[in-house]
Amino acid sequence: MDSIFLIEQLLNGVGYGLMLFLLAAGLTLVFGIMDTMNLAHGSLYMAGAYIAARVHEASASFTAAVAAAVAVTVLAALALEWAIVRRLYARDHLAQVIATFGIILIADDAVKALWGPSPVMAAMPAALSGPVQLLPGLPYPAYRLLLLGAGLLVAAGLYLLVNHTRLGMRVRAGASNRTMASYMGVRVGQVFSFVFVLGAALAAFAGALMGPISAVQIGMGEAILIPALVVIVIGGIGSVRGAFIAALLVGVVDTAGRAFLPPLLRTMLPPALAADLGPALAGIAMYLLMAAVLILKPAGLFPARA
């Protein structure tokens, strides 16, 4: 195993981690900070991916596609917030889970009626479709570099917004004690609407960016929900920094499990057992990691409230 391979896999791990963070970013905001369990995050992500795919095909401009995806999803999220979600803020998590699960069921059928049951094509922007040579012997997909950059950018932006702006503080205040926040003059309703829509925009952004490297199809939102929640929970609900570190951790552990575990086991165990065990362990690496973290730190790595 040469060092290039190691570096490459490390990079892959970090890249996957940033991708996970991108997927989880909107949810971090709405669930982590605003304390509203929004399973429909996945549906907004799906909406973003579909719209981007369609607009990209029609306009041949990837930038326009991403912008349109975000814009349209924001409009949809506004309507959703107005009609349903705003009635959920004050409810408990379980009610939020049930209601937003209902939204998923409706959204999936709506997308199916609109675009059919088959996956649609989300092309990669031509300029980014090849690899770039990072080091000699280490090509890296150019598009992934874009994802990496986007993940970092979103992370930084979110961190600043949540922890270093008055808006972020007011959101957190409203989430933990709505009444008191309003006694302090916070327009809790408006602030929450804004944050929800921002979360939706991030979901759509992630969906639009993920489209070209993944299947754009019904159910794609549900598939990312669990990893996104895992990242948030490992990091400690409500902590952007926690989610970021957790995403990188999950990315690296998962990638390492897939890259190194099977060959390693093959050198240590009888082939049949190694062949069974390796992939099985790699498959549950993320869950093992979460269970281990929660056993040691029952409120995640960086609990936002003591």
Added chain:
Amino acid sequence: MNDRTLLAGCGLEAGYGPSQVLFGLDLEIRAGEVVTLLGRNGMGKSTTIKTLIGGLPLRCGEVRFGGRPIHGLRADAIARLGVAVVPEGRQCFPNLTVREHLIAFADRRNDSAAPWTLERLYALFPRLRERAGHMGNELSGGEQQMLAIARALSTNPRLLILDEATEGLAPVIREEIWQCLAQLKAAGQTTLVVDKYVERLLRLADRHFILERGRIVWRGSSAELDADRALWQRYLGV
């Protein structure tokens, strides 16, 4: 009604669900005044405050602030007009640090020449400076109380409302709060106080209202209250 009246409640009726707590209550606070609301436990002091600041809907009656009716407004709108409250039970935010409590809502809602800044608040409560990075729920009970007061002051309100704000504070600190209120008063801060240390309030406040079962049963100046100890016995349980 006086043209210096800052806040006026008139015929207030309110309650929780089926049970009515306030029965046609009238009170007014003039600008620059310190007024107290006194009464035994459960007589409706906190409920009165909640109705004044939009935390509980009025069933009947009206509230005016600076001459304009505010009883239709939401709590946050009333707060932005310049009303700040230190509520019963402190209500610090568990997920905000001490420092964040003091900057998140900071504003200049009155026209004081010497507004409260973070520095001045820390100077008032040095404890809070020591705990600046702590979360709201990592503070001791008394520290939380200080934080709640400082948080209210950070908005530089036109009307400050303190509901048992000295609750759980050490006697020295309590005394500091009284002195601070006296200074504030000197600087023109209008204040509504609910507290159980009547004796101490006599020195501080201009006027007093006594509440009994949701009605104002007595109103008068400190001197009048001081003179009538039977009142204390009857309505305040002292």
Added chain:
Amino acid sequence: MSLFVADRLVKRFGGLLATDAVSLAVDQGEVHALIGPNGAGKTTLVNLISGLLPADAGRLVLDGVELTAMAPHRRVQHGLSRCFQITSVFGGRSVFDNLLLAAQAHAGSSFRFLRRRAAETGLHRQALELAQMLGLEAVLHRLAATLPHGLQRRLDLALALATRPKLLLLDEPMAGMGPDDSQQMVALIRRLRERTAILLIEHDMDAVFQLADRISVLDYGRVLACGDPAWIRAHPQVRAVYLGTEEGV
């Protein structure tokens, strides 16, 4: 021999030394008051004693039994009970249900799966006795959350007493009470000292000086002074950091 001894307890929160080698003893039948500035570490100390927080170092002995490594609920079974700084009752249930739950805690196993609790007359009797002792008979069927503050505190106390403690920890029992309620509480606590020793935290100095046999003063996590009330009242350092010059003190 003291009933209860805490020996050099230590607790850190990150860099903050909240409890700094505190030693404390409570005798049989004694009301031992704990006072000190805000944030001095009083509540933390109570949490350490009751086991809600794990101590970093130190020992605890109650009536000859070493509590140090014991889980919180086992400490209760060995005679330690507490009330909280903020009233903690089962708000969604009736007063009677609250008392039943407390009686059940003391009556031994909760691992009874089939027998209806409604049929356990023993529990009902105990609950009623508690209600009588604390004057809660009149409100037996009201939801705890709808009680006035004073009564809620009394219910809180009743719950703590149901476990028949040898040592009762009270964290600011007078908080939020008007003068008359406070006086009633003082009378109640006075009656209780026959049944149990009490460690009392309180900022209401009237109550403290009426009740305490001994007072310990905490400051920055350390015991500043410990002695009888008169001595404490005159203690210059205590006056400086805590009592101030407020009259009535």
Added chain:
Amino acid sequence: MNDDAGARLPPSFRAAADGAGGEDAGGQDAARPARAGARLLPWALLAVLALLPVVGSALGLDYYVGFVRRLLIVAIAATSLNFILGYGGMAALGHAGFIGVGAYTVVALVDAGIDSAWLAWAAALLLSGGVAAAIGAVSLRTRGVYFLMITLAFAQMLYYLAVSLSAYGGDDGYGLHVPLVFGGGLGTGHAHVFFWVVLAIAALVFAFASRLAGSRFGYALMGIRDNETRMVALGYPVFRLKLVAFTGAGALAGLAGALLASHSNFVSPSLMHWTESALLLVMVVVGGLGRRWGAVLGVTVWLVLAEALKVWTEYWHWPLGVLLLVVVFFAPRGLAALAERRRGAA
């Protein structure tokens, strides 16, 4: 953590738990005679169900007999979840894992040539209880969403374990080609007999759960749900109480899994996919958290609706979604609570 910790419940599920308060407070210690009839109604319905196999096959409705049998089995699992969630405030998202353990226990025994139903079911009960105890022992240190996610994690591990278990078919599943036997020449192959056995077991489980709710144990559990710190301060062995409840619920879910294996003669990992856990949770909430018949009602409504809609249209998901929204906004305490109120008003 500070002094006011006592006032804090696991906040996320507080309201849901409060929602449950209604019944147990109302169902307080003395029964109200006027309600006695209403109380007996579900039991009477269960008794009437015993006639279903005979009547059903006479009318050529065999399929519906099987449908009700499955409904009863799912209701057993849902009842166990309702117990820990509704009464104990433990929102577990891994219940399908225990169902799977129970089902695979039957598979393992059948694969080894053991075909006694009682043995297989007892083994399923024990094994899934054991797994639940182990998972609970580490999971119950967490609360709220963390608990939700850690139970999900363990269930996912069980799922992937089953997927890669090639001995029992892995992802393809395992067909149970020999029925389990009860003795006396009867077995799960006899549709009627199996129905009655399931009905009897379900009735026992419902009765047990209902008794449990009124027992010391049940009250202690509700106390923990409402105010855990206070319960510790009262001297309750909180962790052990929760663990016992969780273990028992896991065991019952395992029993349901074992019955389900015999019901469909087929077991596959899809049984333990996380969406199955989520559906169980949804059904319990729809029915009414912490209500005596909530779980059963939720399962019935959900399964019947899904069954009917699927026949009717390809787009059968969205009406269920609408149902969820309606329940959340107009019947926040579940359909059972709604039904009770109706009855109260009538």
Added chain:
Amino acid sequence: AAPIKVGMALDISGPFATIGAETRDGFNLAIEKLGGKLGGVEAEFLQTDFSGNPEQANQLVSRYLQRDKIDFFTGPVASNSALAVGPALFAAKVPFLSSNPGPSQYAGKQCNPYFFAVYQNDSYDEAAGKVANEKGYRNVVLIAPNYPAGKDHLNGFKRLYKGEIRDEIYTKVGQIDYAAEIARIRAAKPDAVYFFLPAAMGINFIKQYVGGGLKDIALIAPAFSAEQDTIAAVGEPTLGVYNTAHWAHDLDVPANKAFVDAFRNKYDGRYPTVYAAQAYDVVMAMDAAVRAVGGKVEDREAVVAALKKADFDSVRGRFSYGVNNYPVQNYYLRVVEKGADGTITNRLVGTVLEKHQDAYVGDCRP
């Protein structure tokens, strides 16, 4: 007389929704062509969404059997659903014409006269193994999801492949990111990569594979991972992928020409997939069998005997069944190319295996 009842399992939601929809379109085209009849007899075609979930499949089949009393069953997309519903159908003596999966179990030890397959799962892979030999790939990397079907497919490939297996990678079911695997492939430097990654997994993989700059390492797949549905979702990156199947839309068989034209006509010009072709064929097979028994579908023995003759105009051309009712048929090589009109689609390259029989037939003792 009562109409003939056909129970059809669709998987139009869930993980195989695309294949389910293709299958449905194939069914419907055939039904339309037959005027809603089978063998000239009035027929009722029940279609229900099985959601790609074996548990649900199990329940819905008991409904078909007990309530609707079906005479034929066809459908599910995945092997696990087929395995879940088989026993009940066999016990009720209802012919089960699989419209897609051909699990090895039913080909071998658990073979059953009532089960008819359209291919055997591993045969695609066997053909692919042979293609790899013929193309002169001396070493390959294999990749599949970590479940039994994945292993079966890779074993099928290995059965006829003679070169070196550089690495055998098993991935998590439902994986999104393949960067780690792609790096392993790059490090192994094989001549070709054989992948069995159904549905979304395949789409993710191909996109990331090409993006990762491995275009020069040839991709071979069973047709499932390079069918029209995948091509439509992935686009250009599928170009050049070799894949094997028992059918192609440009297969020169008259029945096939008619089918493809009718299909493109009905479904706005899109090319049919192998799933649609199979579904169409299955209904045609039923039609022929019903005609052969003169509409007396109650005589199941006769129906099965008629089915076994495979006496209908299959879009695959003439074929016969082995003792296990798995077809003995040709397997072809196809490659994804851009047509003259710019549409990307599979082109038939040639025949890989002729009259090929599956490897499990020896275990079948009917």
